[in-house]
Amino acid sequence: MRQVYMDHSATTPVDPEVFEAMVPYLTDRFGNPSSIYSAGRAARQGMEKAREQVASLLNASPDEIIFTSGGTEADNQAIIGYATANRHKGNHIITSAIEHHAVYDTCKYLSRNGFEVTFLPVDGNGVVEPETLKAVLKPTTLLVSIMHANNEVGTIEPIKELATITHEAGAAFHCDAVQTVGRIPVDVVDLGVDMLSASSHKLYGPKGTGCLYLKKGIKVESYLHGGGQERKHRPGTENIPGIVGFGKAAELAQARVDETGKRLRELGGRLAQGLLNAIPHSRLTGHPVNRIPGHVSLCFEFVEGESILLMLDQAGVMASSGSACTSGSLEPSHVLLALGLPHEIAHGSLRLTLGKGNSDEDVDYVLNTLPGIVERLRQMSPLYMKAGER
Ligand SMILES: Cc1ncc(COP(=O)(O)O)c(C=O)c1O
Structure with missing residues (x-):
């Protein structure tokens, strides 16, 4: 895999x-x-x-x-x-x-x-x-x-x-x-x-x-x-x-920062836009332009970030989530809350951060994998059902 x-x-x-x-x-x-x-x-x-x-x-x-x-x-x-x-x-x-x-x-x-x-x-x-x-x-x-x-x-x-x-x-x-x-x-x-x-x-x-x-x-x-x-x-x-x-x-x-930054900005932009287009009820968090090259942070409604991480891991993708279940608390991250995101949306956060080893094929793989994972999790979500989406 x-x-x-x-x-x-x-x-x-x-x-x-x-x-x-x-x-x-x-x-x-x-x-x-x-x-x-x-x-x-x-x-x-x-x-x-x-x-x-x-x-x-x-x-x-x-x-x-x-x-x-x-x-x-x-x-x-x-x-x-x-x-x-x-x-x-x-x-x-x-x-x-x-x-x-x-x-x-x-x-x-x-x-x-x-x-x-x-x-x-x-x-x-x-x-x-x-x-x-x-x-x-x-x-x-x-x-x-x-x-x-x-x-x-x-x-x-x-x-x-x-x-x-x-x-x-x-x-x-x-x-x-x-x-x-x-x-x-x-x-x-x-x-x-x-x-x-x-x-x-x-x-x-x-x-x-x-x-x-x-x-x-x-x-x-x-x-x-x-x-x-x-x-x-x-x-x-x-x-x-x-x-x-x-x-x-x-x-x-020092020798590579400009070149790598440019490439990661392009790759990250394609990944973010592709995911936002493919997954309804999703949003980018953080500044749309002034951001770290290759840093893609998103929130998906009606799903838990932790569940996405587990399923991504099963598909071979290693990423992280801003929600704090990892740190043993049920509180979402202080950062997402400070941005004004409601708790239920902050819980559905995912961070994909690219580096110099990532390729176009990696981006394609995530674009092909993640929408299905979010959809499968939503099909199990009572909140999604309540919102009339299922
Ligand atoms: C913004 C920021 N400050 C500080 C740290 C801590 O750095 P270190 O892991 O080297 O202790 C991190 C690590 O993730 C970070 O992202």
Whole structure:
């Protein structure tokens, strides 16, 4: 049976060139980068090369890159680290209602520990409107954290405008760019951000590695305590093979981002339009145009997203759903609800995210498979019957 992986927003396979670059650091170059002998120096050189590769992808300077264990840690380090180090400047933090839990729950944590947090609403397409931000900034605002693109609905946020407004109010700006780094051009200077989080496993690098871009002069205090690695920003012996892989993935992404983005935008557009045409009572979620290339998020009425996933899996298609049954709760995702979707519609969500390995044939396969699955599930749905559709 054909196997079609369409969950690249969850994770991506490691690129063979990335794997090859990592192997020596799992074998000969195993040294601790803090050691002064040759094996240690070789490990350090590998790490510093990776720092340059990642910095180049982001248009940052290598000494502005702090390696972390991934996007979650980068988000925590940025938000908790900045809030702790700059508490004297104020205690108000602004974020959006559609952030990934790595930001959302970190802000909630700070709200239980003496900080005031505002969760900005978004419009029906998932956009954080600059005027909404302007209206809630105040003299005590310390930090604004808004994601570059949303993982569930793919919407790309107007970061440049939001960062400018934030700076005019005297606060700092953090951006969770885990979903965009490697997928669209991300330039920290052009965006005007002070801090930015990225994660290796979203751009064909290994899992468990990421980075925080920390603009020169921005002060953060690490909540981890230990050795003086990463210029005292992130103690702990560095994950050298992971970091080297992240560096290689960044180099490859930089060379391919425009071309791959264009192809995925076309493939994703064909998939979305084909499904919307073939399946009645369906809608696209997120922004119709300003979205991650190859990100297709939909809601189907009268069906559960989880049931679609199970049947797609039986047909060899791997995708995901925004509804939260997976996390053991019956609540649909906070993102879909923030977009104003009613519960019953949010429960029928499906996310298909394409990557560089997907072909036209993969898209055709899903276009041929999914409409029948939705129809079969609807035939079993009492709600569908009640609505007079059967
Ligand atoms: C927007 C966003 N932020 C943060 C994360 C967490 O990244 P990591 O898996 O590297 O911890 C993810 C992962 O899906 C994400 O999509």
